Amino acid sequence: MRILLHACCGPCATHCVHALREAGWEPELFYANDNIDSEAEFEKRLEALRTFAGAEQVPLAVNPYHPATWERAIAGCEGAPEGGARCARCFRHNLGIAARYAAEHGFAHFTTSLTVSPHKRSDTVFAAGADAAQALGPSLPVTFEPFNFKKKNGFLDSIRLAQAYGLYRQNYCGCRYSKRTEPS
Numbered sequence: 001m002r003i004l005l006h007a008c009c010g011p012c013a014t015h016c017v018h019a020l021r022e023a024g025w026e027p028e029l030f031y032a033n034d035n036i037d038s039e040a041e042f043e044k045r046l047e048a049l050r051t052f053a054g055a056e057q058v059p060l061a062v063n064p065y066h067p068a069t070w071e072r073a074i075a076g077c078e079g080a081p082e083g084g085a086r087c088a089r090c091f092r093h094n095l096g097i098a099a100r101y102a103a104e105h106g107f108a109h110f111t112t113s114l115t116v117s118p119h120k121r122s123d124t125v126f127a128a129g130a131d132a133a134q135a136l137g138p139s140l141p142v143t144f145e146p147f148n149f150k151k152k153n154g155f156l157d158s159i160r161l162a163q164a165y166g167l168y169r170q171n172y173c174g175c176r177y178s179k180r181t182e183p184s
Contacts, residue, residue, distance in 0.1 A: 004110040006030050006098035010048030011162035011169045012113040015154045032063035032097040034070035035090050037176040048167040091128035099132040103140035116149035116158050
């Protein structure tokens with residue numbers, strides 16, 4: 001079955017694509033990350049994702065970079081701690097874009113690579129994905145599939161695979177607020 005995989009970056013997508021294929025899904029990648037702190041960083045992450053997608057022959061769609069929409073989505077939560085309300089709103093924003101794309105392009109299911117990171121609470125990501133799907137209503141039915149890609153050493157596998165593919169691997173989530181708080 002086809003599934004749209006919202007991908008935050010190339011390294012995180014590596015393990016997720018392999019895991020989905022092992023589970024019988026045929027993933028297609030979708031890069032929607034308005035939260036990235038600069039267009040240069042957005043492009044570096046996209047280039048890594050393109051490299052991986054080409055190597056694995058996985059279709060890739062890209063949503064244009066619109067950081068102002070993300071700023072509106074997280075407004076009022078700029079000072080929230082990492083993993084808190086700002087992150088929940090960020091997940092909801094980007095997964096909302098992914099849900100709409102999935103529904104409008106014939107995908108019955110979508111998921112995200114965000115859960116491969118040990119820095120992301122899977123339950124928060126799952127709630128955001130389910131909310132994004134539900135917000136579309138019955139006219140655009142799509143189901144969020146709650147894959148916890150951390151399982152089976154998913155994060156370590158993504159690091160190994162990123163090295164094997166020679167992918168750029170960032171050291172922060174992507175938004176300017178996480179850049180200030182996450183260790184280098």
